Amino acid sequence: MTYPILIYGHPILRKVATDIDKDYSGLQQLIDDLFDTMYKSEGVGLAAPQIGKSVRIFVIDGAPVSDDIPELADFKKAFINAHITERSGDPEPMSEGCLSIPNLREEVYRESTIRIQYYDPDWTYHDEVYEGYIARVIQHEYDHLDGVLFTDRVSPLRKRLLRGKLNAISKGKFEADYRTVLPGQKIRSL
């Protein structure tokens, strides 16, 4: 089952998502739906709040960009109850985009190394360190669990310059090859 992607300005994207219990109803279905929705919209990662579920889950599959970023070739994971416990390394810039903010890319500074604790879909606990591009993708998706979007992480000047564009995006002025939900619209799965 796939879901439409919530677009910038939708209040669910700004909520701090909550941890779930092991017996959370429909967990495997939700993870399958996140992967299906991510593949359909050609993203590398997708967080549950982006489909309207305010829980601390995100999925990543780097296969589509493995030609450009070989380290992502075999990286396919679901992170449940994710918590980043450490970040280190000098913040480095890289261009980012987001399915919830179509047609917009900005340079974002992020730390190069992170430590993250989470459960996988078999409810096995992990405490892992990542660096490089994988650490960046994880940090981007993880931000969604805290109600943070990559445009929050640009300079104050860029933020001012982006205000009009973001406003237009929240009103539906963008091109996307996937289904979307604007602020105020209803979420319907297919």
Ligand SMILES: [Zn+2]
């Ligand atoms: Zn995003």
